[in-house]
Amino acid sequence: MVQISLSRRALLHSSALVMASAALPRYGFAQAVAKGGRLIVAADSEPRNLNPAIVASNGVFFISSKVIEPLAEASFEGKDGLEPRLATNWEGSSDGLSVTFRLREGVVWHDGTPFTSADVAFSALEVWKKQQNLGRLVFANLQAVDTPDDHTAVFRFSRPTPFQLIRNSLPVVTSVVARHVFEGMDDIAASPANNQLIGTGPFKLAEHKPGEYYRLERNDAYWGEDKPYLDEIVYRVLPDRAAAAGALEAGEIQLAAFSQVPLADLERISKVEGLKVYSKGYEALTYQLAVEINHRRKELADLKVRQAIAHAIDKDFVVKTIFLGYAQSSTGIIPQNAPEFYTSDVPAYPFDPARANALLDEAGYTKGADGKRFSLKLLPAPYFGETRQFGDYLRQALAVIGIDARIVNNDSAAHQKAVYTDHDFDLAVAPTVFRGDPAISTTILVRSGTPAGVPFSNQGGYANTQLDALIDKANETVNVAARTELFRQFQRMVAEDLPLINVAEWGFITVASAKVSNVSNNPRWAVSNWADTALES
Amino acid sequence: MTLLIRFLRSPEGVAGLVLLGLLISVALLASVFFPRDPLSIAGPALLPPFQDRAFPLGTDRLGRDVLAGLMHGARASLAVGIAATLVAMVVGALVGTIAGFAGGIVDEALMRIVDAFQIVPGFLLALAFVSVVGASLLVVILAIALGAWTGPARLARAEVLSIRERDYVAAARVIGMHPLEIAIREVLPNALPPVLALGSVIVAGAVLTEAALSFLGLGDPNLVTWGSMIAEGRNVLRTAPFLSIIPGIGLVLTVLGIYLFSEGLGEALARRRIRA
Numbered sequence: 001m002v003q004i005s006l007s008r009r010a011l012l013h014s015s016a017l018v019m020a021s022a023a024l025p026r027y028g029f030a031q032a033v034a035k036g037g038r039l040i041v042a043a044d045s046e047p048r049n050l051n052p053a054i055v056a057s058n059g060v061f062f063i064s065s066k067v068i069e070p071l072a073e074a075s076f077e078g079k080d081g082l083e084p085r086l087a088t089n090w091e092g093s094s095d096g097l098s099v100t101f102r103l104r105e106g107v108v109w110h111d112g113t114p115f116t117s118a119d120v121a122f123s124a125l126e127v128w129k130k131q132q133n134l135g136r137l138v139f140a141n142l143q144a145v146d147t148p149d150d151h152t153a154v155f156r157f158s159r160p161t162p163f164q165l166i167r168n169s170l171p172v173v174t175s176v177v178a179r180h181v182f183e184g185m186d187d188i189a190a191s192p193a194n195n196q197l198i199g200t201g202p203f204k205l206a207e208h209k210p211g212e213y214y215r216l217e218r219n220d221a222y223w224g225e226d227k228p229y230l231d232e233i234v235y236r237v238l239p240d241r242a243a244a245a246g247a248l249e250a251g252e253i254q255l256a257a258f259s260q261v262p263l264a265d266l267e268r269i270s271k272v273e274g275l276k277v278y279s280k281g282y283e284a285l286t287y288q289l290a291v292e293i294n295h296r297r298k299e300l301a302d303l304k305v306r307q308a309i310a311h312a313i314d315k316d317f318v319v320k321t322i323f324l325g326y327a328q329s330s331t332g333i334i335p336q337n338a339p340e341f342y343t344s345d346v347p348a349y350p351f352d353p354a355r356a357n358a359l360l361d362e363a364g365y366t367k368g369a370d371g372k373r374f375s376l377k378l379l380p381a382p383y384f385g386e387t388r389q390f391g392d393y394l395r396q397a398l399a400v401i402g403i404d405a406r407i408v409n410n411d412s413a414a415h416q417k418a419v420y421t422d423h424d425f426d427l428a429v430a431p432t433v434f435r436g437d438p439a440i441s442t443t444i445l446v447r448s449g450t451p452a453g454v455p456f457s458n459q460g461g462y463a464n465t466q467l468d469a470l471i472d473k474a475n476e477t478v479n480v481a482a483r484t485e486l487f488r489q490f491q492r493m494v495a496e497d498l499p500l501i502n503v504a505e506w507g508f509i510t511v512a513s514a515k516v517s518n519v520s521n522n523p524r525w526a527v528s529n530w531a532d533t534a535l536e537s
Numbered sequence: 538m539t540l541l542i543r544f545l546r547s548p549e550g551v552a553g554l555v556l557l558g559l560l561i562s563v564a565l566l567a568s569v570f571f572p573r574d575p576l577s578i579a580g581p582a583l584l585p586p587f588q589d590r591a592f593p594l595g596t597d598r599l600g601r602d603v604l605a606g607l608m609h610g611a612r613a614s615l616a617v618g619i620a621a622t623l624v625a626m627v628v629g630a631l632v633g634t635i636a637g638f639a640g641g642i643v644d645e646a647l648m649r650i651v652d653a654f655q656i657v658p659g660f661l662l663a664l665a666f667v668s669v670v671g672a673s674l675l676v677v678i679l680a681i682a683l684g685a686w687t688g689p690a691r692l693a694r695a696e697v698l699s700i701r702e703r704d705y706v707a708a709a710r711v712i713g714m715h716p717l718e719i720a721i722r723e724v725l726p727n728a729l730p731p732v733l734a735l736g737s738v739i740v741a742g743a744v745l746t747e748a749a750l751s752f753l754g755l756g757d758p759n760l761v762t763w764g765s766m767i768a769e770g771r772n773v774l775r776t777a778p779f780l781s782i783i784p785g786i787g788l789v790l791t792v793l794g795i796y797l798f799s800e801g802l803g804e805a806l807a808r809r810r811i812r813a
Contacts, residue, residue, distance in 0.1 A: 241772075242775075245775070262772050262773070264583075265775055265776060268776055321598070322598075382754075389599060392758075393578070395576070396574075396576065396577050396578050396599075399577065407759055408672075408758070409755075
């Protein structure tokens with residue numbers, strides 16, 4: 001406000017400029033924040049189903065989070081790390097059987113229909129609970145959603161469901177879709193509406209040319225005051241990672257997120273004038289580098305062998321050489337940037353090949369004449385260059401302690417089938433994701449009883465009744481302090497028994513033109529709505 | 538003997554022979570100089586070439602010795618190239634001889650099978666085969682041979698068709714030799730020389746196909762090959778181009794050497810034919 005009154009002269013001056021050059025729209029606001037413009041972003045994939053309410057994954061969110069909004073978004077400053085979106089207030093009952101959401105008023109869908117609590121009720125019961133990969137777990141006990149008025153939704157659970165879990169999962173699992181679009185469909189997951197998104201977000205999905213680009217247009221009726229600042233966002237499909245760096249340098253694109261620019265290029269890129277490197281903005285979607293273990297192998301069912309493998313891995317080398325310092329070594333199954341749950345009070349496995357060799361000898365697997373104890377099949381996940389490189393490293397690290405690991409490379413589909421359906425592996429390298437609460441996508445990595453075929457779940461045949469009981473108890477514990485303590489115990493138990501071995505945890509890197517402002521200003525920035533992102537012309 | 542002298546008279550042949558000799562000795566000496574697994578992590582990562590005596594050609598992103606990779610890679614490339622060619626030639630020559638000698642319906646049937654293989658580009662065939670069966674050294678060799686055996690088969694058949702009308706074949710028939718014996722003992726040895734000349738071209742193609750397969754991540758991941766070295770280096774092409782260039786030079790020299798060698802061989806054989 002002050003700025004505007006002070007800059008009357010500037011305003012006059014700029015309006016003169018506007019008259020002089022009609023090609024510069026909204027120049028008058030340039031001093032506060034640049035408005036308008038087209039932001040061109042690199043995209044590395046085109047998801048088959050673009051509906052974030054059904055497929056809660058980062059590849060989908062990257063594009064669709066600008067169109068369809070959740071009830072709340074992650075935030076650096078907000079209370080409990082949250083910031084309101086479609087809900088303005090949320091409160092859980094002390095018995096864990098209900099959660100009440102106050103919804104934002106005056107919000108309309110992109111087709112002009114008003115947004116009401118009926119949309120939330122429909123999304124929760126018909127989409128999140130029944131269709132969504134993560135919502136199925138979080139809302140497993142959701143029984144009904146009461147809508148006493150248009151702007152209140154009360155979630156009712158059949159069994160106590162911790163409010164802490166609901167709160168932590170709001171940004172990821174609560175993308176609200178329009179009831180009037182999907183109601184009455186037999187098969188929501190197969191609906192063409194999943195790729196012609198109607199949302200409440202700051203941008204509308206205008207166009208998708210397969211293999212070329214997605215184009216998002218400003219939603220003029222957006223509820224956020226003055227927002228969004230951009231006129232358009234264009235996602236250019238660049239599946240080749242090396243191409244993104246070149247396109248940034250040439251000014252063809254202005255932003256590449258999710259480490260599309262290879263880590264090895266960052267040092268060079270950071271010196272290019274007009275480009276900025278951001279390592280913030282991924283705190284709420286921490287990836288973890290884990291060694292999955294097939295406990296059906298008799299050698300690997302022996303705790304001493306698993307401990308030996310943990311001692312054989314030099315985590316510092318992994319962080320420094322494979323991730324070039326853009327990562328942190330792990331102590332356990334919950335990452336350090338989840339301070340609510342993290343504890344460092346767990347058994348550690350420092351790099352110590354001598355100790356590893358001794359452990360293997362103790363376990364009765366002595367070296368043969370050729371220096372080998374036994375052979376293993378190692379399947380590195382193909383999704384990231386780093387997971388493949390770690391596979392190469394792990395093979396060498398295991399060779400030092402006399403384990404002959406043979407690498408088997410597969411494409412994504414074959415890898416998922418081999419590891420998560422056919423269990424045709426001994427060790428696998430997986431990039432697992434921590435999503436704000438251990439119950440969302442972390443406990444499933446070690447709990448027994450998941451049917452074959454579910455990716456990123458315990459498919460190594462590990463079964464520990466004590467650990468299962470602990471997870472089940474945490475899932476019903478409403479008291480925040482008690483639940484948090486259970487998850488501390490959970491970390492200790494996992495670190496002691498090593499159902500899998502956590503090696504490192506990493507966030508991604510965003511590289512953007514210096515003209516783009518408000519980049520990486522929340523912990524899920526790349527997959528948030530970008531309403532406040534601006535581009536100087 | 539005279540063939541060797543004639544071969545040595547052609548400059549291409551000599552150049553090819555020298556290059557190939559060098560490569561083969563590099564491949565043979567690889568385990569003498571680098572007895573450890575060439576994929577083992579030996580030093581600091583991304584060391585540029587000509588800086589450290591211990592790593593004359595530098596190290597890659599994980600700190601693996603590039604020189605060790607290059608030498609062991611020469612072995613893998615040549616081994617795959619030669620093995621695949623042997624398989625292709627043996628199968629091709631046999632099929633071609635049988636087709637040409639038997640004639641009639643057998644010839645028709647075998648040649649249609651050859652056609653079927655020739656329609657599909659060899660590389661595509663190899664790609665499909667490896668992705669279905671899974672990558673290992675033996676599979677890669679078979680995959681490359683799968684696309685390469687048709688050339689020798691056609692050539693051998695053409696040669697056999699002309700040889701089987703010669704007088705000495707008729708004479709063999711007259712003295713009552715078994716047709717199979719005639720085919721293998723009388724016809725095949727005389728049909729072989731041009732097929733052998735084709736062989737060196739096939740080796741060059743096989744080396745390139747193997748490199749392309751490993752570049753696409755379909756080689757045996759537990760072996761170091763030039764193709765996989767180039768693919769690894771591609772990720773850091775802008776910061777450490779030497780990682781792709783060095784194995785690339787190895788590949789160029791190998792293929793060049795083989796081509797020159799086959800050129801010389803072809804010339805020497807042609808001269809012999811003229812004289813004969």
